[in-house]
Amino acid sequence: MGPVSDESLDKALIAQTSATAPRLLRDMTGFGWDEVMVLSEGTTADEIQSLTGARIIKGDRYVSSANLMVFRAGGQLVKAVMVTPDAFSSADLRRWLGHDVSVSPGPILRLA
Template sequence: MPEGNDNLNSRVLEAATTGTELRLADATDFAWDEAGFVTEGTRAKDIEAAFGEAVTRENRYTASPVLFIFLKDGKVAKAARIIPDAFFGEDAKKKYGRDVVLTPLEGHKGIPQLARIMLARDHSVAGPGRSTAARGTPCSRFPHRQPRPRPRQQ
């Protein structure tokens, strides 16, 4: 079910590279009312528990660094592979509304590998240069990404 989405992928990469905010709804051209993401290595049963449907046949999702899952009326409308590895695992497996804004961390402009973009519900309350994570905490409290589990090699 996961598929590529060139527009979303390029818009996320551009936002990470330039250090700019991206309203997720502006980067999509299909109907959805909630979205979330998982990172590479997430167990399939955890994805299903978070979003209500299985989106991979594998035991773990490994097709790309990030998989965005878009829901419409509570059902998976689209699962899009994203190449930029620019998200915090701590914000994964959660649902966000159409007002979600992807907000880069301060000081990481031009370095896509370090431009960790946070999903924010209301970025305006944090003031310039800072964002508010889903739970209302400043993004700057996360100085690094949590390690992701790596698939075992056989």
């Protein structure tokens, strides 16, 4: 399953960069999931497979300038979404976060 775009999620994340309150990520998605991981440009295909358990990209390296949000449920890949806001804190990359994760507002989005 390759990465897809999700205009609704994109818009919701962009809105968080100027919002004043945190928002649950699950309220921004239109599909079910219980864990999410954010990956950035330059992550190798082998690293992505090691972290997620799935071969998501075709090339050797994720080269899109969009961040890659990987969603899974019950340990199985649900969706890999390319999101254009390149505004996630590096501290929040490359780790699984649960269904109750919220997106803090501001120019640098934090997942907590």
